[in-house]
Amino acid sequence: MPDHLPRAAGTVVVGGGTSGNVIAARLALAGVDTLVLEAGPDFGPFGSAGWPADILDATRLGHSHDWGYDSGDTLPTRVAFERARAIGGCSDFNGTTQTWGHRRDYDDWAAAGNPGWSADELRPLFDEGTRMMRVKRYRAEELTPWQRAWYDGGTVIGLPQLETLNDLDETVGFAPEDNNIVDGIRWNTAFAYLDPVRHLANLRIVGAAHVDRVLVTAGRTTGVEVLWHGERHVVHADRVVVCGGAYNSPQVLQRSGIGDPRLLRELGVDVVADLPGVGENLHDQPFLLMSWTGSDAMSTAMQQLRATGWAPDEQAMAKAASSFDPDGFDMHFLPYSPTHRGEEKRWSCGVGALLPRSRGHVRIRSRDPETNPLIDHRFLTDPEGHDTQVLAEGVEQLRAIAAAPGMRELVGRELRPGPEYADRASLVAHIRANPDNYWHPVGTCKMGPAADPRAVVGHDGQVHGVAGCYVADCSIMPTIPRATTAMPAVVIGERIARFLLQPDEETR
Ligand SMILES: Cc1cc2nc3c(=O)[nH]c(=O)nc-3n(C[C@H](O)[C@H](O)[C@H](O)COP(=O)(O)OP(=O)(O)OC[C@H]3O[C@@H](n4cnc5c(N)ncnc54)[C@H](O)[C@@H]3O)c2cc1C
The missing domain is CATH 3.50.50.60 (FAD/NAD(P)-binding domain)
Known part of the structure; x- marks a missing residue:
């Protein structure tokens, strides 16, 4: 150094x-x-x-x-x-x-005049990155009770259980995540x-x-x-x-x-x-984090697991499709159990709208590099309302999973958005009032x-x-x-x- x-x-x-x-x-x-x-x-x-x-x-x-x-x-x-x-x-x-996403995501980059960036050309680089980052895959048996509940529950709305999320040609399904964790690091x-x-x-x-x-x-x-x-x-x-x-x-x-x-x-x-x-x-993929009260059974199962020392917040994810004909999938479902945040966010599952149409900007406010810029994402501002509607459909699909017999007893009562946002119009209003990012x-x-x-x-x-x-x-x-x-x-x-x-x- x-x-x-x-x-x-x-x-x-x-x-x-x-x-x-x-x-x-x-x-x-x-x-x-x-x-x-x-x-x-x-x-x-x-x-x-x-x-x-x-x-x-x-x-x-x-x-x-x-x-x-x-x-x-x-x-x-x-x-x-x-x-x-x-x-x-x-x-x-x-x-x-x-x-990795879908084949068409990268083929579109190439088709826009960027030679060398098609899915087939990038595929060996995904393999190389995967090797270098020491990526491995969780097995279904390794999922925490919260993650497993969603992975199993997804079948209720027709989400098949996939081996991996990273088949560039595959569409919807829930899978244990590929991850770059080495001995807990x-x-x-x-x-x-x-x-x-x-x-x-x-x-x-x-x-x-x-x-x-x-x-x-x-x-x-x-x-x-x-x-x-x-x-x-x-x-x-x-x-x-x-x-x-x-x-x-x-x-x-x-x-x-x-x-x-x-x-x-x-x-x-x-x-x-x-x-x-x-x-x-x-642009980023607008995101909405739903949460539930959880249940005694879930709390006990998670506490027992935490006592063993290994209970990651994220482990499984679904690719899902809205009615916007995304040619494959256009949503992620992300079960999330962050133990370090407030109780309200403890039992969560998020939805991310993966093909956002809204666009924002980053602009410096000063020549001083230590002055924070204007970051205006303009989430959910696309004129057709596409991004908001996709999130609303995602919430409705997650609610359908959460309401299924067996699952309902585990996740408990919905806290966020909450039962008062039951119909599409009020749900859309809630989503518009609470835009969030997916860190991407x-x-x-x-x-x-x-x-x-x-x-x-x-x-x-x-x-x-x-x-x-x-x-x-x-x-x-x-x-x-x-x-x-x-x-x-x-x-x-x-x-x-x-x-x-x-x-x-x-x-x-
Ligand atoms: C909380 C969080 C959770 C996420 N979870 C996931 C996930 O689970 N899976 C996933 O695939 N993606 C996830 N992402 C997104 C993913 O990690 C990022 O999209 C990706 O790492 C960004 O890579 P990058 O090289 O573009 O930028 P960065 O990795 O941010 O690298 C930029 C680097 O440049 C440095 N830098 C910036 N400006 C200057 C300057 N002027 N001079 C010198 N240095 C500078 C920064 O300090 C930084 O080290 C997450 C991101 C966050 C923040």
Whole structure:
């Protein structure tokens, strides 16, 4: 771990998060002089004393070292938009569920003018990411009583019990999750990708290094300006790969003068590249968490299990379909039993609408990198009301499972939304008053051909019109796959790394 900030590097990777660590490892292994600048701490390799317990504990979500973002007054209630600020990025915080989505999600990316991104082309990278992240699958017998109840209960509404959620051609069903847990530890991308290459002399990793902006001269990247120990420094580099995630990467570009000229001029930022798509196209899958009182039988069974020391909050998930003809599935059902939250959220199952039509934006409010941006998700604002109706259908399907004989006695009385929201109209009103996120923001540096006025990067991750400046993380997804986004983020790292290492391959 260097205790100084290098003055120059071949390639700077901005953000040692989920995708960034994949990029850094692949470049370093190929002999590229690589410098990772991570805004949060680098705790070192697995086994180092500094790793916080909450980041390691895979039974529940991580929470320390958060960027502190939230909805402010853009939503009816304040919603926290958790993002990890530490080496590993959100792979430090997440629920360790590894899902891939549907074949068409990726084929649509390719069809939109992004060669190399079809499902068949990405498939080997999903396999490689799965191997590197040490993903394994729960068996049905390993599910906690709460998880098992939903997994079994889903059959009542015709959800078959699947072996895995990750068959790109399969549609609806409940399955025990694929997860990246190793001996109870959330196996983040720092362990999976950086640890095997940390010893290489051509890889340097610097924590507490908050990149303010990418430096560009005459359309060519020359380095970055970074805040480190309270001081501003310049690091020279021919190539910069921005991997800050969907909320942070657009901010770095905007502070660099890459974005919508109107926003940049308002804030006194010199325009380097006129790309109005930067920060736009923000979307996540709107989410609603239902909860029930639970029952004595369920409490006793869960307490007995907890006494053994291993009772994760998440383990099973369903892919389900609304009436919107999603060509497969368009909802996730997520049984959830977070023991560390209030009693009200103890016995829960969430529904996520996986093909959202609403779009929002991320915009810097200041040139100061420590000033939080405006994050306006505009959840549930699509004019057709599609996103709200899908969530309403999901709630109705979950209620049907919860009401089935056998299940009803286990889950108890519905607390949220509650019986007063029984009919569709009142349910829709409740959903609109309580929009929430599913922790999967994407799309703010959209990938697409230069002819697309809203595209920010090309299929190889290079920012249009700025030589040597790349983006590689969830922000480049043109549309969100019907998946949780951790493994897709790893795959983006694998895909862009290959483009960086083989710039002449036929897809360019
Ligand atoms: C609470 C939570 C639960 C989740 N659960 C799941 C789940 O169970 N399954 C799943 O598939 N997905 C889940 N996700 C989503 C998934 O983890 C993320 O979508 C994915 O990890 C994002 O990867 P990324 O590389 O785009 O960004 P990140 O992993 O967030 O990486 C960005 C990195 O860049 C750093 N950075 C940002 N700006 C700068 C800067 N200016 N200078 C230097 N460094 C910077 C950040 O500190 C961070 O380390 C969850 C997310 C959260 C927050």
